[in-house]
Amino acid sequence: MKKILFVLFPILLLTSCDIILNEAIDYFQEAAVTNKSLYDGDFPEMKTFEEVAAYVMENIDYIQDDLLTPVAGPKESLERGYGDCDEFSLAFMNVAFFTLGIKFDFASTLVPEGSTANRHIGEGGIINHALVMLDGVLYSAYNGRPCPDLPISYYYYFDEVYTK
């Protein structure tokens, strides 16, 4: 399983979650900031963003949904054990908050056709992908590493996403 995840890491990092329609973008934006309660899951001690991402990756299997599927909060995702980029990002934010005390923001990149990132995601026009953001820099929730080349399409501050 670990080996499979290791192989999947670079693929997941560069693969879009969803091909979006305009109305789906609106839905996604709204769903991502609607009443996602924080979840203190008694997480193990962690020191790095990579450890947070590894914990999330160990506890959530990547299963892609579509943009009209409501975004699950961290408790639901960690308990049911699956989700895609938006669930990974919300879970990452939640775990990072409880283990590192850091508030990542929820962000999305909207990759325009012809951009350098587009070659990684193949044909099909505009692709959306949820990530986390700290101090204006995007980070992948899949590995905790910065993605400085990806443009930020929109974001919500931690305190806008989570209600305590």
Ligand SMILES: [Ca+2]
């Ligand atoms: Ca999802």
